[in-house]
Amino acid sequence: MASQTRKYWKALKCPVCGQRAVFYVTMAAVKDATQYPVPFEVIHEDHKFLIYLDSGLLISRIEEPQPPLSSPSQSTKKKKTKRKKTK
């Protein structure tokens, strides 16, 4: 009763670069999931995006890529951290 790790090939339009992305998923991606859909990270060339799989390994939805933040440290809150100088 050897459960084969069957590969389910998927092809979709990469939301990052717009090219066709081909990848595979296995049941291992969803078998331990406690809730569905399961987030699954797809690595496409030099970038990656996130899709969501249902229990039948069908693509439930595709996560839109996060726009790159132009401001690296945009903190509106002023930090009120009392630092004790332990000297």
Ligand SMILES: [Zn+2]
């Ligand atoms: Zn891509």
